[in-house]
Amino acid sequence: MRRLAIFGLGYVGREVASLALEREFDVVGIDTDPAVVESAREGETVRDGSSDRFEATTDGGSAVEDADGIVVTVPTPLDSSYSVDLSAIEGVADVIATGLSPDPRGTLVVLESTIPPGTVADIVVPRLQAAGYEIGDDVFLAHVPERIDPGNDEWLLAEIPRVAGARTDRGLERAVSFYDRLLDADIHPVSSTEVAAASKIIENAYRDINIAFVNEVALTLDELQIDASEALDAADTKPFGFTRFSPGAGVGGHCIPIDPYFLIERAASNGHNSRFLKAAREVNDRMPAYIAERTVDTLVRGGTLPQEATVLLLGKAFKPNVSDTRNSPYFGIRTKLESYHTSIETYDPTLPDESTVDSPYQEVDAVVLVTDHDEFRTLDLRRMSDSGVDILIDGRNVFSPEKARSAGLTYVGVGRS
Incomplete structure (x- = not known):
């Protein structure tokens, strides 16, 4: 050829x-x-x-x-x-x-x-x-x-x-x-094009299901006031039979949030209800709204009405260190916050032309970490607090709650408060 x-x-x-x-x-x-x-x-x-x-x-x-x-x-x-x-x-x-x-x-x-x-x-x-x-x-x-x-x-x-x-x-x-x-x-x-097609969907549905599992665990443990990250780290010490996935603000890209529907729809046309795949999609699709609602709840508890607040979203891309925004949870978080008439600012170092500010250090009421770019993992939390920020919503459980609080921030993570 x-x-x-x-x-x-x-x-x-x-x-x-x-x-x-x-x-x-x-x-x-x-x-x-x-x-x-x-x-x-x-x-x-x-x-x-x-x-x-x-x-x-x-x-x-x-x-x-x-x-x-x-x-x-x-x-x-x-x-x-x-x-x-x-x-x-x-x-x-x-x-x-x-x-x-x-x-x-x-x-x-x-x-x-x-x-x-x-x-x-x-x-x-x-x-x-x-x-x-x-x-x-x-x-x-x-x-x-x-x-x-x-x-x-x-x-x-x-x-x-x-x-x-x-x-x-x-x-x-x-x-x-x-x-x-x-x-x-x-x-x-493999023996057919059908098997090849199914293998691709299985690969991404596997990730979708396991991410949904830890997201559901995080939301459940949050109600019980148990730190989900610490519990998952403990479970990960088992040397067999367990693979560590992390809860977060949502999944994006063209694969994980899309591919399971290919199998769901095909199975439905043959009379089968893929309940497990649907449940995983529902859990993961719900996470951006969960992050937005936690942000609003934390603002209100701190005495700030959401319609009077400005929130900085850190990260617009769907995954770390890329500029691809396809199906990013950013959009769901933003839409939900805007339904409360909250003002939104955006900063993503991989997308400077789509950022509304040129630095993660801004005088805003709350900062929401959406995408865990490497640059964000080393943020100076004291500087963030000194800039006028009161609340840090850690949508990727990147930061230490203790360090955030010692810097003067109200910290909320996914399954950790």
Whole structure:
């Protein structure tokens, strides 16, 4: 395989394109947004994007005609009713079906986008077959779910093992061969694209469920006036049968708060109620409102009405040390506080253009830690207090309650007061 077409130049697509260029593929990136295409061409978002071996275009049909391999990394978001929106997958499948050469010579088509089990069979296969292509002969079709951890320098894309499923045995061989060349990590073949899709959802549902568990524990222990962090640290001394997760202001990103719904919806269409997965989502979705309500309650107890207060939210990104705000708990916290007519300021060192202040030290009534960026872990709590802050709401249980109180702050954490 020499020429690779990549649909979708979001975070995953850009990283795949960058790595493929490094591995000496000729790459054409396709995106519907002309601005995204232009920034990729200029090498701003794709490493080596200005090289002769990289093209970027909005014309997917022409891009796939001469491609030996096609990788699909388009978004699969949820709509307002928590149903997965697969319109981007449908659109790409249509483009591929009409754009492939009449004699495609066994082009490999790989979906990396996270999808419900059955998507390949229900959406992609019929479109290719309707265009006259034989799966496993003219076109090889596989699903290799993306695995990527933004901001994690210990696990780069090339080093993360991958799961591969395909529609045919030859398709699986082709997919494994391609990723063996692209990555340094092991490839784990599975029996079908459905198994591959399910594995991706399980990975993130596992994290969602365990985070929901410790969040529920934290809220419960808070009612009993037991420090949840201390109790979890104690439980973590068990050398087997326990994995430590941490409670917090909420989960964000494109994976954890989204992927479980892919399985929930698919199971519901077959008459099954995924109660455990739903319960975990409800607990974690509730956390931003919990943080906002604790903030309001603490303000009122201190004699400040929420409509007369100013609150500084520290962190807008969904995880530490990245600038990605997708589904960040920041938005839920802000919306809930604004429903009380509270004034909001924002500071995030990774998003200076979206910050309303240029420092975490402000004369405000309360500070809420939303994202535990490294910069925030070393905040000078005495300086914060001297700036005029009365209340610290620690949405990530980063700070010592004793140190916060000795600095003159009223401290509230998640499951620790």
